[in-house]
Amino acid sequence: MSAPTATDAKQVPLSAASRTLVDAVRTRYATKAYDANRRLAPEQLDALLTLLRSSPSSVNSQPWHFLVAASDEARDRIAARLEGNFAYNASKVRDASHVVVLCARQRMDDQHLADVLAQEQKDGRFASDEARENQRKSRQSYVNLHRYEQKDEQHWMEKQVYLAAGTLLLGAAALGVDATPIEGFDFRTIDEEFGLRAQGYSSVVMVALGYHSDTDFNAQLPKSRLPQEQVITVL
Numbered sequence: 323m324s325a326p327t328a329t330d331a332k333q334v335p336l337s338a339a340s341r342t343l344v345d346a347v348r349t350r351y352a353t354k355a356y357d358a359n360r361r362l363a364p365e366q367l368d369a370l371l372t373l374l375r376s377s378p379s380s381v382n383s384q385p386w387h388f389l390v391a392a393s394d395e396a397r398d399r400i401a402a403r404l405e406g407n408f409a410y411n412a413s414k415v416r417d418a419s420h421v422v423v424l425c426a427r428q429r430m431d432d433q434h435l436a437d438v439l440a441q442e443q444k445d446g447r448f449a450s451d452e453a454r455e456n457q458r459k460s461r462q463s464y465v466n467l468h469r470y471e472q473k474d475e476q477h478w479m480e481k482q483v484y485l486a487a488g489t490l491l492l493g494a495a496a497l498g499v500d501a502t503p504i505e506g507f508d509f510r511t512i513d514e515e516f517g518l519r520a521q522g523y524s525s526v527v528m529v530a531l532g533y534h535s536d537t538d539f540n541a542q543l544p545k546s547r548l549p550q551e552q553v554i555t556v557l
């Protein structure tokens with residue numbers, strides 16, 4: 323008898339929940355105008371913050387911090403910094419319910435690595451001291467690779483932050499919350515506004531969250547993506 327092939331494997335049909343998720347992703351869109359009178363429910367915000375914190379990162383490095391502008395004042399502080407070419411993003415930030423500023427660490431320093439290892443220990447990840455030491459060494463080897471060989475430590479950390487942004491956008495779609503990823507801002511001025519660099523971080527991308535207003539032109543436009551055969555190859 324020949325070995326089973328992938329086509330012999332049991333086919334599991336999409337559950338209703340999976341179909342709902344796919345529909346949510348297909349219908350989500352970058353919101354251009356928010357209804358300033360609508361706010362996320364506390365449970366929705368909690369769920370989104372859990373998704374952010376649970377996002378995967380290379381060697382579980384979690385090289386991030388997430389600033390959540392929940393008050394009018396906090397959102398106004400961000401909006402006031404969206405000037406010049408970026409002024410088109412200011413009203414989104416002012417009228418959204420919440421704005422998350424996703425920040426990357428400036429350095430993957432020894433204290434951070436020790437903190438991550440201690441948390442993993444506390445969370446019961448290691449059956450022995452040897453297991454913990456193996457994890458420490460493995461993580462350090464990746465840090466060294468990016469720091470000394472590829473020389474892209476900062477870029478590597480930012481890539482992890484984008485994964486968190488993707489997780490947040492997917493979660494917002496699944497929860498029926500409108501969202502806008504925002505790269506159109508001056509990182510220096512946002513870093514200054516919140517004293518981020520002094521705390522070892524710098525801003526990377528923002529995500530506005532809330533509910534679109536009736537004036538949002540983008541709500542009516544069809545989604546546009548390159549065809550499947552152009553972007554996906556199944557081998």
Ligand SMILES: Cc1cc2nc3c(=O)[nH]c(=O)nc-3n(C[C@H](O)[C@H](O)[C@H](O)COP(=O)(O)O)c2cc1C
Nearest residue numbers: 350351352353354411502503504505506507527545
């Ligand atoms: C990393 C990133 C940065 C973006 N920055 C902005 C932005 O500053 N302002 C804005 O209105 N839209 C921004 N967008 C929205 C994109 O233009 C939008 O996601 C893209 O056109 C696809 O459309 P859809 O999200 O509506 O499907 C950004 C999207 C991503 C993923």
